[in-house]
Amino acid sequence: MPGLVVRMLEAAGISDGDKVLEIGTGTGYSTALMCHRLGPAAVTSVEYDPMVAGRAREALAAVGYAPTLVTGDGLAGYDKNAEYDRLIATCSIRYVPLPWLWQVRDGGTITAPLSGWLGGGAFAHLTLADDGTAGGRFLRDDLHFMTARPHGRPPLASPHLGIGETRDGRVDPRVLDDRTGLFVAQLAVPSAVRLGGGDEVVLWDVGTGSLAEVTAGTVRQRGPLRLWDAVEDAVLTWRAAGSPDQTAFGLTVAPGRQYVWLGEPDGPSWDLPA
Numbered sequence: 001m002p003g004l005v006v007r008m009l010e011a012a013g014i015s016d017g018d019k020v021l022e023i024g025t026g027t028g029y030s031t032a033l034m035c036h037r038l039g040p041a042a043v044t045s046v047e048y049d050p051m052v053a054g055r056a057r058e059a060l061a062a063v064g065y066a067p068t069l070v071t072g073d074g075l076a077g078y079d080k081n082a083e084y085d086r087l088i089a090t091c092s093i094r095y096v097p098l099p100w101l102w103q104v105r106d107g108g109t110i111t112a113p114l115s116g117w118l119g120g121g122a123f124a125h126l127t128l129a130d131d132g133t134a135g136g137r138f139l140r141d142d143l144h145f146m147t148a149r150p151h152g153r154p155p156l157a158s159p160h161l162g163i164g165e166t167r168d169g170r171v172d173p174r175v176l177d178d179r180t181g182l183f184v185a186q187l188a189v190p191s192a193v194r195l196g197g198g199d200e201v202v203l204w205d206v207g208t209g210s211l212a213e214v215t216a217g218t219v220r221q222r223g224p225l226r227l228w229d230a231v232e233d234a235v236l237t238w239r240a241a242g243s244p245d246q247t248a249f250g251l252t253v254a255p256g257r258q259y260v261w262l263g264e265p266d267g268p269s270w271d272l273p274a
């Protein structure tokens with residue numbers, strides 16, 4: 001964990017004079033590093049779990065640091081100390097909470113791992129524009145943190161029963177074993193989970209109970225969503241672009257829409273479930 005959070009702070013580009021909002025105090029280790037570098041007055045950290053927050057507060061006090069420590073849901077940010085130069089999340093998000101946009105100054109940055117229920121991920125580093133939007137290309141780093149509590153997966157809806165529709169597959173399910181392939185699939189079916197692996201996969205949509213049973217040759221789909229159709233379309237778009245890694249993708253966040261794009265902001269895109 002220490003190595004991970006150091007990479008996170010480096011990726012965020014935190015430097016002298018920055019005022020930072022951290023989401024996910026955890027042990028307080030990254031908070032302490034920022035207090036050492038920036039001074040405690042420049043650091044605000046939010047922790048969801050009261051017990052964890054209490055332990056971090058004691059640990060930080062023991063080494064002489066008293067930053068602003070908040071117990072609550074960091075997805076709401078902390079507007080009392082806004083505006084911030086940098087916002088970093090050491091927990092993963094499915095989409096960018098809008099309060100973060102309102103609490104970071106124009107030209108400031110938001111750095112957070114983006115992940116989803118399928119298990120795909122990318123590392124977002126967004127710059128705030130003066131029109132109230134934020135955007136940027138994903139970073140190369142492959143950092144995984146636990147999912148932010150309110151973005152966790154709800155219980156699965158009952159699966160759709162019945163024969164469904166069967167057809168030949170266009171894309172082998174082993175594409176989900178590739179880091180970027182999994183990320184692309186998740187963009188296409190953001191509320192699905194994966195069961196199985198290798199050449200026999202089931203996608204199960206959390207909200208509708210739609211199912212796709214996929215083998216190397218055959219696809220059977222049931223329920224209102226055609227999950228594997230959506231995955232195949234996205235994967236074929238990605239392959240047509242040369243199967244680049246996450247750094248070829250970017251994220252644009254606006255109050256009405258958040259979308260991941262491939263290549264350039266006006267390239268092929270997929271909306272996040274904001």
Ligand SMILES: C[S@@+](CC[C@H](N)C(=O)[O-])C[C@H]1O[C@@H](n2cnc3c(N)ncnc32)[C@H](O)[C@@H]1O
Pocket residue numbers: 001005023024025026027028029030031046047048049052072073074075090091145146147148149150
């Ligand atoms: C990987 S740990 C953080 C590591 C931490 N920065 C450190 O140096 O130890 C993730 C933390 O995020 C917290 N967390 C999860 N969801 C949160 C939320 N919505 N708001 C604030 N904290 C959250 C978890 O309780 C956990 O302590």
